Amino acid sequence: MPSDRPRHILPVIVLAQFAGTSLWFSGNAVLPELERALALDDRALAAITSAVQLGFISGTLVFALLNIADRWRPRDVFLACALLGALANAAIVVLPQLDGGRYALLLTLRFLTGFFLAGIYPVGMKIAASWWREGLGGALGWLIGALVLGTALPHLLRGALPGGAWQAVAVSVSVLAVAGGVLLHQTVGEGPYLARAPRFEPRAVTQAFANADFRAxxxxxxxxxxxxxxxxxxxxxxxxxxxxRHGVALDVSLWSFAVIGAGAIGCVVGGQLSRHVGSARVAFGQLSISGLCCLTSPLAFALPPPLFLGFMLLWGITVAGDSPQFSAMNAATAPRAYVGSALTIANCIGFAISVVSLQVMAWVAPRLPVAWWFLPVAIGPALGLLACRRLALRGA
Known part of the structure; x- marks a missing residue:
């Protein structure tokens, strides 16, 4: 570590990212209680998750078009979005007391939470990049690992708190997000390599996707x-x-935290491994394993509990572990003149695809046995592997 970069920089940014992104799945973690309190139907899971994703897409585009993180100090933006996102998240606790329009308001609040997450996750990355001239890839693994662990945290809180205390989960996550924003704002300034983002260029979509490596x-x-x-x-x-199905006692909340949070291991270990074999090979390997988990998930349901849980942990590690490597590859292969715009466009398309996948799953779920739900999902990893195989073979 260069002597001019204080040792607390990376740990503080990681903690702040972890705290802020815990807002992401707060609504999902307490969904069973929300379904009872608001009389929601089985489609609520996909709708609530999609609302956050759409909010994040919208926020990312607005922040890019208005150059928010350039007009104001990034740490000020991070703190403001942590406060506003926490407020939108905590507001769901008052919904049961309302007379009407509760479902629409719930989706609006989740959309707003996603919108303000666009000022936490990407802006935190920008602050981190301002402290690294080189070696950012390793830091990226820690940062996205913190994001993954943050998204898992509400499940842990729900499992640890007394049954039915869903309001406490929502409020606790919001308090944590505010604390993370304050911590970063007070202890981490912008680094010496802070770069002004180039103006967002919508035409970058044609320029970027004309490049075969970026397209792959x-x-x-x-x-x-x-x-x-x-x-x-x-x-x-x-x-x-x-x-x-197997008549076993399983703490669903705690195991959900373990499976989702295991992705942080894949992010950190993958980040270190990429230094030796390249991002493309790490991403290809992890996407291959997670895609294979999709294909074999019906068989996994026949396994005894220890093997099934091990299977789910492996799936959790690899399904998220390739995220930092795809981010690094997109940044490395984007046209130099349009890096920021190309990454914004790729992120927005990626999150839009996640919304489509969620809605497809909502349609599939009532029509297939649960053990077969993820067999159609394997089409995504399969096409992704076909697309990026040339980069992996080249060791990019």
Whole structure:
């Protein structure tokens, strides 16, 4: 570590990212209680998750078009979005007291939470990049690992708190997000390599996708995104269905945290491994394993509990572990003149694909046995592997 970079920089940014992104799946973690309190139907899971994703897409585009993180100090933006996102998240606790329009308001609040996450996750990355001239890839693994662990945290809180205390989960996550924003704002300034983002250029979409390497990396990332958030959203249902089928006692909330949070291991270990074998090979390997998990998931339901849980942990590690590597590949292969715009476009398309996948799963779920739900999801990893195989063979 260069002597001019304080040692606390990376740990603080990692903690702040972890705290802020815990807002992402707060609504999902307490969905059973929300369904009872608001009389929601079985489609609520896909709708609530999609609302956050659409909010994040919208926020990313607005922040890019208005150059928010350039007009104001990134740490100020991070803190403001942590406060506003926490407020939108905590507001769901008042919904049961309302007379009407509660479902529409719930979706609006989840959309707003996603919108303000666009000022936490990407802006945190920008702050981190301002402290690294080189070696950012390793830091990226830690940062995205923190994001993954943050998204899993609400499940842990729900499992640890007394049954029915869903309001406490929502409020606790919001308080944590605010604490993370304050911590970063007070202890981490912008680094010496802070770069002003180039103006967002919509025409970058044609320039970027005309590049064969960027196209290969981006389409690999799209295949990854088809699988990622669908598994994260439906993990509690898979675990609950397995427990009911085999008649075993399983703490669904705690195991959901373990499976989703295991992705942090894949992010950190993959980041270190990429230094030796390249991002493309790490991403290809992890996407291959998670895609194979999709294909073999019906067989996994026949396994005894220890093997099934081990299978789910492996799936959790690899489904998220390739995220930092696809981000690094997209950045490395984008046209130099349009890096920021190309990454924004790729992220927005990726999250839009996750919304489509969630809605497809909502349609599939009532029509297939639960053990077969993820067999159609394997199409995403398969197409992603076909797209990025040339980069992996080349060791990019």
């Amino acid at each position: 990396s981006a389409f690999g990332y799209f295949g990854h995104m088809w699988e990622l958030y669908t598994l994260l959203a439906f993990t509690p249902l898979l675990l609950a269905a397995y427990a009911a």
